[in-house]
Amino acid sequence: LIVFTDLDGTLLDHFDYSFTAASTTLTSLKTLGIPCIINTSKTYSELLSLRQELRHRDPFIIENGAAIYIPKSADLILSSDMESKGDYWVKAFGPKRKTLVDLALAFAERFDFISYSDLSPEQLAEFTGLDCASASLSLRREFTEPLIWKDSNLALETFKTDMAKHGVKVQKGGRFVHLMGQDCDKAVAMAWLNEKYQEKYDAPTKIIALGDGENDVEMIRHADIPVVVRSPVHIPPEIPKRTDVWITESYGPAGWSEAIDKVLSIEGYV
Ligand code: 2M8
Ligand code: MG
Ligand code: MG
Incomplete structure (x- = not known):
């Protein structure tokens, strides 16, 4: 199992950007060794600071799929299209x-x-x-x-x-x-990184993707387990061509935990 998640309105509360309601579930993912990939509109600079608060160690995707940052410690198989930047390997998809x-x-x-x-x-x-x-x-x-x-x-x-x-x-x-x-999308970056994990595990992966907005639609559509996290400010986005989408009961981080806890239980992790 691999988790791909949006931040604002999904793992973070839409209004106050807190993730308290998701803390326990985040710890479970860490304990189980399930990668939790952040896939967000936010910048590299925002992520450096947020990842400390979240104690996040996994790769992350910034600016709506424009680039993937992979910690050098992540032990993923490298390719020639990645650039070295400090502690990270970076794969970029878009213009500056x-x-x-x-x-x-x-x-x-x-x-x-x-x-x-x-x-x-x-x-x-x-x-x-x-x-x-x-x-x-x-x-x-x-x-x-x-x-x-x-x-x-x-x-x-x-x-x-x-x-x-x-x-x-x-x-x-x-x-x-x-x-x-034009070529940047959360879904494209997700697919690229997922391949790296499949190479690492030498096995197919199962993706759960969670998001709340228009910019998450393609990412959610391409996941094995598609999850729309309910928003307090807008109606859930339509996910085309899927009839198996989960829409959470709770908003933001509480909804995020609700969905992941359910998957962990269905998949027999807990
Ligand atoms: C922006 O991203 C959100 C994502 O849904 C938005 O479009 O409203 C970004 O500029 C991001 O960097 C910033 O942290 C966020 C703050 O609400 O807004
Ligand atoms: Mg969002
Ligand atoms: Mg976002």
Whole structure:
């Protein structure tokens, strides 16, 4: 079993970003040696800090599938498309952020939005409920540019079409829409990393994927056990072509634990 999980609204509470309701289950996964891969919109800098709080040791995927960070200690089989960065091997899927910021700027007259690069840590903290230090870490982006969308939904569809012509995908998150390379997706990064685990174990793996938002749909759709974690602020996203999706009773981290505890019991781990 391998767990792939979103953070905001899934393992972390939508409003206060706490994971207390998931602590016991997180410890169970660690004790059982089941990898728990974080697959998030957040940045490498945010993850460095969060992983300390979570005591997280497994690989993680940042900025909506744009890159995978694998701790050198993880003992996965290496490939030539990975780059060394400090204690990690990194596999990147997307263009650098600068391209996206420039592109957003070129469309700023035609659509009503605020680009992340125009926000101060204070403004971002105010908008997201993050504390100022965390907001600064979130501003240190490598591969994606989040926007506060202030225009209509119809305008967003037009904007998506325009971006696609530039090889850029517009992905809806919990509070923002994210500009990113067309080939970046949480599902693509998940598949790549899963292969590494299959090589390591020399056996097929069983994936449980958990998320709450639009940006998690493909990841959830491609999992063996697809889990939508209920959100206190929006209806559960549709997972196309799947009739076996679990939707948790509880919200956020409590729902996360509810689903994983159930799987551990069904699979005979506890
Ligand atoms: C952003 O990500 C969430 C993910 O659902 C969103 O789109 O609302 C990211 O910019 C991330 O870096 C940040 O920590 C988060 C804070 O709410 O927002
Ligand atoms: Mg989320
Ligand atoms: Mg997310």
